[in-house]
Amino acid sequence: MNIFEKIINREIPATIVYEDEDTIAFMDMGPIIKGHTLVIPKTCCNLITDPPDDVVCKLMIVAKRIAAAQMKTLEADGVNIMQNNGKAAGQEVPHLHIHVIPRFKNDGHQWNWAAKSYDSSTEMEAFAEKIREGLIT
Amino acid sequence: MNIFEKIINREIPATIVYEDEDTIAFMDMGPIIKGHTLVIPKTCCNLITDPPDDVVCKLMIVAKRIAAAQMKTLEADGVNIMQNNGKAAGQEVPHLHIHVIPRFKNDGHQWNWAAKSYDSSTEMEAFAEKIREGLIT
Numbered sequence: 254m255n256i257f258e259k260i261i262n263r264e265i266p267a268t269i270v271y272e273d274e275d276t277i278a279f280m281d282m283g284p285i286i287k288g289h290t291l292v293i294p295k296t297c298c299n300l301i302t303d304p305p306d307d308v309v310c311k312l313m314i315v316a317k318r319i320a321a322a323q324m325k326t327l328e329a330d331g332v333n334i335m336q337n338n339g340k341a342a343g344q345e346v347p348h349l350h351i352h353v354i355p356r357f358k359n360d361g362h363q364w365n366w367a368a369k370s371y372d373s374s375t376e377m378e379a380f381a382e383k384i385r386e387g388l389i390t
Numbered sequence: 391m392n393i394f395e396k397i398i399n400r401e402i403p404a405t406i407v408y409e410d411e412d413t414i415a416f417m418d419m420g421p422i423i424k425g426h427t428l429v430i431p432k433t434c435c436n437l438i439t440d441p442p443d444d445v446v447c448k449l450m451i452v453a454k455r456i457a458a459a460q461m462k463t464l465e466a467d468g469v470n471i472m473q474n475n476g477k478a479a480g481q482e483v484p485h486l487h488i489h490v491i492p493r494f495k496n497d498g499h500q501w502n503w504a505a506k507s508y509d510s511s512t513e514m515e516a517f518a519e520k521i522r523e524g525l526i527t
Contacts, residue, residue: 331476339468
């Protein structure tokens with residue numbers, strides 16, 4: 254059982270900020286910025302592609318509400334919402350979770366937004382065509 | 391009018407991979423990793439907290455489908471889903487958008503996941519309490 258499942262089962266403590274029948278939101282112990290919150294479903298699933306759409310919707314609505322609260326009462330200037338799928342994407346705990354991270358002017362964090370470019374418009378179109386194929390099959 | 395609104399209005403071209411009544415998904419011209427796709431609502435809104443819940447749900451369901459396609463036909467090992475709100479969070483275009491970024495083992499990208507810590511459990515609880523206040527007011 255992973256750490257998030259133990260939090261759901263109350264086997265280990267967490268600082269919970271929100272809970273309903275389907276969802277728990279609690280403080281990340283290793284915050285990118287203080288106030289960093291995690292939103293998870295109570296049902297077992299790993300990737301965003303695993304659960305039915307209604308589970309994804311409920312999670313994202315809670316993430317939206319947490320973001321609003323961070324901007325209102327933490328007075329955050331911005332918020333990052335991030336959801337990592339798979340070790341290659343940096344996912345560390347194999348239970349679906351959404352990071353909601355308050356951001357402040359001059360908070361010192363940089364995401365390393367290392368934008369690259371395509372060799373040609375033909376190359377970009379080839380990637381697009383593969384994605385289109387994946388959407389219809 | 392910003393660049394995404396011009397794409398919605400077909401005033402500038404984009405490499406579109408998906409479109410419905412409410413949503414467009416197209417290739418990011420400056421990909422973190424090739425295949426990087428943006429999902430946006432057709433209605434004007436800036437932050438995730440701006441539109442009604444149903445708009446947020448629809449966007450996230452499309453992001454989920456794009457992620458599935460990237461793993462299936464691009465054979466991505468993982469996917470980052472990221473949504474930045476406000477300049478302090480790195481948002482560059484003031485129209486709500488979700489980044490869906492395919493990730494591959496050894497693709498060379500690192501997000502700079504600079505986790506920090508709280509000075510004490512009391513400090514963490516103080517941040518949590520502020521978020522709880524924001525959720526109920």
